[in-house]
Amino acid sequence: MSGDTIAARPARALPGSGEHRRHVLVAVVQNRTGVLNRVASLMRARNFNIESLSVSHTDSDDVSRMTITIHGDEFHVEQAIKQLYRLIDVLKVQDVTDEPSVQHELALVKVRATDRNRGEIVSIVEMYRGRVVDLAPDAAIVEVTGTEAEVDALIALLRGFGIKELVRTGAVVMARGSASIEEATKR
Amino acid sequence: MTVTKGEGARSGTHSHVPDAGTPTAEAIEKARRDMLHQGRIEKRTRIGADVVCEALLRQGVDVIFGYPGGVILPLYDVFGDYPELRHVLVRHEQGAAHAADGYARSTGRVGVCLGTSGPGATNLVTGIATAQLDSIPMVAITGNVPGALIGKDAFQEIDITGITLPMTKHNYLVRSADDIAAVFAEAFHIARSGRPGPVHIDLTKDALQGETRAEHPDQEEVLARLPGFRPTLDGHPRQLKTVAHEIAKAKRPVILAGHGILIAEAWDELRELAEKARIPVAWSLLGIGAMDEDHPLAYGYMGMHGWKHVNRAIQSADLIIALGMRFDDRVTGNVKTYAPHARIVHVDIDPAEIGKNVAVDVPVVGDVRRVLAALLPLVAPVDHEARASYMEQLAEWRRDSEASSWHGSGTWRNGLLSADYVVERIGALNDHDATMVADVGQNQMWTARYAGYRRPHSHLSSGGLGTMGYSMPAAMGAALGRPDKKTWAIVGDGGFQMTIQELATLVQDDIPVKIALLDNHKLGMIRQWQELVYANNYHSSDMVGPDYLKLAEAYGIPAWKATRPEEVDDAILAANAADGPALVWFEIASEQNVFPMMPAGKGLSDLLEEPGLEVDE
Ligand SMILES: Cc1ncc(C[n+]2csc(CCOP(=O)(O)OP(=O)(O)O)c2C)c(N)n1
Ligand SMILES: [Mg+2]
Secondary structure (H helix, E strand, O other): OOOOOOOOOOOOOOOOOOOOEEEEEEEEEEOOOOHHHHHHHHHHHOOOEEEEEEEEEOOOOOEEEEEEEEEEOHHHHHHHHHHHHHOOOEEEEEEOOOOOEEEEEEEEEEEEOOOOOHHHHHHHHHHOOOEEEEEEOOEEEEEEEEOHHHHHHHHHHHHOOOEEEEEEOOOEEEEOOOOOOOOOOOO | OOOOOOHHHHOOOOOOOOOOOOHHHHHHHHHHHHHHHOOOOOOOOOEHHHHHHHHHHHOOOOEEEEOOOHHHHHHHHHHOOOOOOEEEEOOOHHHHHHHHHHHHHHHOOOEEEEEOOOHHHHHHHHHHHHHHHOOOOEEEEEEEOOHHHOOOOOOOOOOHHHHHHHHOOEEEEEOOHHHHHHHHHHHHHHHHOOOOOEEEEEEEHHHHHOEOOOOOOOHHHHHHHOOOOOOOOOOOHHHHHHHHHHHHHOOOEEEEEOHHHHHOOOHHHHHHHHHHHOOOEEEOHHHOOOOOOOOOOEEEEOOOOOOHHHHHHHHHOOEEEEEOOOOOHHHHEOHHHOOOOOEEEEEEOOHHHOOOOOOOOEEEEOOHHHHHHHHHHHOOOOOHHHHHHHHHHHHHHHHHHHHHHOOOOOEOHHHOEOHHHHHHHHHHHOOOOOEEEEOOOHHHHHHHHHOOOOOOOOEEOOOOOOOOOOHHHHHHHHHHHOOOOOEEEEEEHHHHOOOHHHHHHHHHOOOOEEEEEEEOOEOHHHHHHHHHOOOOOOOOOEOOOOOHHHHHHHHOOOEEEEOOHHHHHHHHHHHHHOOOOEEEEEEOOOOOOOOOEOOOOOEOOOOEOOOOOOOOO
């Protein structure tokens, strides 16, 4: 344009760095009908990539808690948090990815077991602080809790015996220390 | 209703519930007492349907737009006991939702619409979605089958709360009469507070019929029930200082005024800021009316079909102050090339809008009126001198751009009537004070560009969803919301035929909407794209319509036809002079395009212009 005197600056930056990684969000929500549906619908409609979503009660009857793992850069996560806050039932959302926190999940694995290898299975499971919770003539159910990596590692070892069935809860998370997201009011 | 800055607006909730102690509040209370204690209701027990009516009256609702059906009949059974609640029977539930929307946009109050379960509810959906994308305060009420039948695929049962969930600010399924009072109080509070939006309430038939003694909660109880809904109203003081500093540094600042200015009733503060720091004001489609277009600092409509001079100013600005707008793609075009020299200050009440589409240098979350009121004292006045060369440049750009895209003569090629002229005359002959309700397509852009707006809430347009068929039903709501103003629906032949059935509503309820049908015998905007973007490959954009004079006559609506510029003024004046609704059929040039136009994917500097009228740069 003829009137311009200022040198063009580089193209306007789009929000976000593009460095995608896994983020863990904790959301404290009012325990009203449909709240899980609202959160799930929002994540789908706004194109956020959810890896896992777990819901549970808290110590208070009218409040539930969700742990949401999503994949994205810091812009996606910030948008996800802001969009979650637009839901009337959402009280508090926190990105605990980089906070010191306990992030655990539980897995149940039904693994093939014979008289010959049952002992081997038990000792592997014990190494991972898991336990055998059910035995059948040709199978065993193994229960393990731990970080995603720990659970992954045990599952990889059990695969050698033949996995018949597998279920994982997805991560549940709690920040370390005495601070409580449930006590904190919505920001 | 006159737009005043009442207590509600000051507290940032924009509540138009009459303030306690005002004559309206007293009248409502009295009517309610009369009903409750002096007979009418004592003859029978109080049921859920009564609570709905009480709640509506408590919220100051005076008109609702609806359509009956099986499960909502309990409500219609009690309406007769509440004559203060005017019910307008529409011809299609979509019309009810748009009418509630038009009522809301023209008044700033919450609009209410009503439909039955199943098809009644799904017919409301387009209107609810329209309200959602434009942040319109609305309460949409539907009936549903009795609670025991829910989930059984009962007759006319559909999971309507599942459908409206992603297109409402919040929604409720109410299964008990005891919950109605609390839900309505919450719903109105949510609809009008913070960033407004539609709230949908689905009531089972047994909830409407159940007996109840439930009390209506007061505002404090409502707030206590909504711990997760606390909109931020005041801008952060440190951010405000930064904004003032940015303004002081800027040499080529531009204010972008959005819908937020109208919602927050911040037009005075906007003008004061513009005047104090001598900053030109551009506006988005929904920001039209935020600034009196005759004001020397009112620069114009921006974006895809905005004025070239306005887009030029944005592209060369060193500071953009965006107030209550959301950098929609129709405003920015390709974001990468958008306002390349500008730092951006963005004020919005919804934190999720900030940083969503463009990266922002100074974010401010808050109610734009409160933010501007707090900002104004911090802003250093800027004198004439300091802006002289900038203002000269802006004036020159404006002259260029108006010369390149204004068909002031009234005719397009071959002497055919040009649409911009029609719209310009409707604006002028109504002293730019009528409520102008656009439809979607070329007519919408002509209405935005050429009518001339001097008053807030005088331009209504479906911006976010772009809903054809919006204009006439929305105008119905606007005419009832602002009976002190003339209401003109500006509509294309395509959009008119989408909700044409509401003509009968205008007649039955004697709603004085004046309709300007801009008939180009085309889906004009589609034709324009097929010409300019799809290399003249026309398909399905030709439209046959009825003889609209006969049609109007069949409905009992006076109508006029104008095909030449000389006939335009008389037709407009005749329609204005008619009591009640009237139609003017303008047969306009079929192939006139809206220019400038920013093709999809392009930026604000890549505008297509009217061929042959290009100005040298
Ligand atoms: C409900 C709906 N369907 C389709 C569209 C796509 N559309 C946008 S403009 C347009 C043409 C409108 O034609 P008309 O109402 O005659 O207005 P004109 O552009 O001719 O002024 C269409 C089909 C839309 N916006 N809304
Ligand atoms: Mg048309």
